[in-house]
Amino acid sequence: MNKKASADKPAAFESISQWYMETDVVIVGGGGAGISAAIEAADAGAKVIVLEAASDAGGSTALAGGLIYMGGGTPTQIACGFEDDTEEMFKHLMMASGPNADEDKVRLYCDESLNHYDWLIEQGVVFKPEYYPHKHTNTPNEAALMTTGNEEAWPFIEHSKPAPRGHKPQIEGDHGGIPLMEKLIASAQSKGVNIICDARALTAIADHEGTVKGIVVRIDGQEQCIHAKRGVVLTSGGFIMNTDMVKEYAPRLARGNYPNGNPNDTGGGIRIGIGAGGNAINMHEGFTCTPHYPPRQFLEAIIVDETGQRFINEDVYHGRLGSAILDRPDRRYYLIIDSRHFEILERPPKGGYSVAGVGDTAEELEQEINLPEGTLVNTLNTYNRFAAEGKDPVFHKAEKYLSGLDQPPYAAFDLTIGNGAFYAVMTFGGLDTLPTGEVLTVEKQVVKGLYSAGRNSAGLPRCADGYASGMSIGDATFFGRLAGQSAAANQ
Numbered sequence: 001m002n003k004k005a006s007a008d009k010p011a012a013f014e015s016i017s018q019w020y021m022e023t024d025v026v027i028v029g030g031g032g033a034g035i036s037a038a039i040e041a042a043d044a045g046a047k048v049i050v051l052e053a054a055s056d057a058g059g060s061t062a063l064a065g066g067l068i069y070m071g072g073g074t075p076t077q078i079a080c081g082f083e084d085d086t087e088e089m090f091k092h093l094m095m096a097s098g099p100n101a102d103e104d105k106v107r108l109y110c111d112e113s114l115n116h117y118d119w120l121i122e123q124g125v126v127f128k129p130e131y132y133p134h135k136h137t138n139t140p141n142e143a144a145l146m147t148t149g150n151e152e153a154w155p156f157i158e159h160s161k162p163a164p165r166g167h168k169p170q171i172e173g174d175h176g177g178i179p180l181m182e183k184l185i186a187s188a189q190s191k192g193v194n195i196i197c198d199a200r201a202l203t204a205i206a207d208h209e210g211t212v213k214g215i216v217v218r219i220d221g222q223e224q225c226i227h228a229k230r231g232v233v234l235t236s237g238g239f240i241m242n243t244d245m246v247k248e249y250a251p252r253l254a255r256g257n258y259p260n261g262n263p264n265d266t267g268g269g270i271r272i273g274i275g276a277g278g279n280a281i282n283m284h285e286g287f288t289c290t291p292h293y294p295p296r297q298f299l300e301a302i303i304v305d306e307t308g309q310r311f312i313n314e315d316v317y318h319g320r321l322g323s324a325i326l327d328r329p330d331r332r333y334y335l336i337i338d339s340r341h342f343e344i345l346e347r348p349p350k351g352g353y354s355v356a357g358v359g360d361t362a363e364e365l366e367q368e369i370n371l372p373e374g375t376l377v378n379t380l381n382t383y384n385r386f387a388a389e390g391k392d393p394v395f396h397k398a399e400k401y402l403s404g405l406d407q408p409p410y411a412a413f414d415l416t417i418g419n420g421a422f423y424a425v426m427t428f429g430g431l432d433t434l435p436t437g438e439v440l441t442v443e444k445q446v447v448k449g450l451y452s453a454g455r456n457s458a459g460l461p462r463c464a465d466g467y468a469s470g471m472s473i474g475d476a477t478f479f480g481r482l483a484g485q486s487a488a489a490n491q
């Protein structure tokens with residue numbers, strides 16, 4: 001094989017005279033999905049090689065907060081005094097996944113959630129049975145359990161019974177991905193999985209019938225061919241770091257100023273899969289968030305656009321707010337607080353918002369931030385009138401956050417895109433797969449020998465509007481396992 005490998009075109013199996021290595025299953029990418037696949041494939045008796053482009057395994061999963069969405073009555077939920085029901089979880093995740101939800105995947109994920117929890121425990125993952133009761137981006141202490149999505153917010157609250165389902169592996173603060181990946185990697189290595197780092201997969205190797213039989217990889221500057229007798233699993237993450245792909249497939253996400261991922265989130269595995277005959281779906285979708293909490297007291301604020309009008313219940317998950325703003329990205333947006341909230345501002349808000357203006361009265365603030373005359377005053381009057389009755393008839397913010405904003409002076413934070421506010425983005429599009437991880441063509445035929453999971457595929461998370469923290473790592477680890485099982489079984 002002399003020609004330079006290109007992801008778009010698999011190398012011909014029949015043309016390869018010398019193999020650099022031979023194994024049963026090759027896994028491309030050593031993050032949450034890849035290492036979970038490796039563990040299962042090894043448990044099924046396969047010889048497994050993981051190729052990892054970075055100098056260490058872990059991927060975005062290791063960088064992550066580590067929240068894993070699980071429910072139906074996990075031991076952690078029960079220990080913290082919560083009841084949950086698989087059907088309620090299913091209803092919520094169907095709504096959270098939006099119009100492009102993959103019902104088969106959602107169903108299986110919910111039905112198997114308790115088993116997946118047990119599997120993580122078997123790998124050595126520890127969840128401290130403690131509940132964190134406030135809205136936050138992650139548990140700030142070592143507590144495992146919190147509500148991570150829109151479960152308690154309108155309209156989701158009307159469709160399923162909420163329960164806290166975000167589970168963080170034990171560690172203080174927003175770093176749960178580290179203990180998770182440490183345990184998974186140690187488990188994989190204890191089962192004989194060979195993790196080769198600084199090894200970038202370039203393209204698939206397929207025979208004349210299109211069956212994938214190996215991978216071309218660059219190691220030490222040399223292109224090498226590895227024979228995968230049972231199959232190749234693509235788990236190399238999403239494409240948020242590839243600006244050309246983002247512009248082409250998910251231009252909405254290009255407005256974000258914080259690509260949420262690792263430097264190898266360049267879509268390489270998606271391109272390898274397409275080159276081998278796979279189809280990519282849901283490529284336009286992704287996570288978009290601006291963390292308007294913590295501090296949680298900001299849920300008592302209102303958020304208005306440049307017309308001085310509210311447009312959302314402010315107690316939603318920050319991804320739903322980010323998505324609503326990205327729907328109309330050229331407007332100005334402000335978060336309005338009154339003097340009762342000033343005392344919590346010893347630390348700047350997590351979203352990096354600058355102060356856009358202050359006013360001794362609502363009229364003064366309205367002028368200061370250049371809103372049409374009377375608009376903010378009217379919005380505040382209406383909001384306060386109903387808040388006094390514990391109601392929010394148009395946007396349905398939960399009563400516990402309706403404390404009213406009637407204690408001047410007022411201040412406005414700037415949430416406008418491009419004015420310093422933090423907008424994190426990551427992709428939800430990837431290879432079309434069956435729940436088993438088998439990659440599908442445009443005609444929904446299986447590409448033999450090829451599997452995928454995690455952000456390399458279109459999995460559980462499908463839309464920004466309903467996303468909950470934990471759906472990505474839950475998806476990557478759970479469907480990664482299934483892809484590993486399927487590849488190992490392909491004899």
Ligand SMILES: Cc1cc2nc3c(=O)[nH]c(=O)nc-3n(C[C@H](O)[C@H](O)[C@H](O)COP(=O)(O)OP(=O)(O)OC[C@H]3O[C@@H](n4cnc5c(N)ncnc54)[C@H](O)[C@@H]3O)c2cc1C
Nearest residue numbers: 029031033053059060061065066067201454455470472473
């Ligand atoms: C800061 C941050 C916080 C987050 N918090 C959460 C959270 O709390 N809960 C949650 O559910 N989600 C969270 N996410 C999202 C979540 O971490 C990811 O979506 C998920 O972990 C992706 O898993 P993966 O296995 O698909 O990819 P990854 O874990 O990224 O693994 C992919 C691996 O493939 C490697 N790779 C790429 N290309 C190649 C190639 N050509 N050859 C070989 N190797 C390659 C990469 O180096 C990487 O190691 C967070 C993300 C970030 C960045």
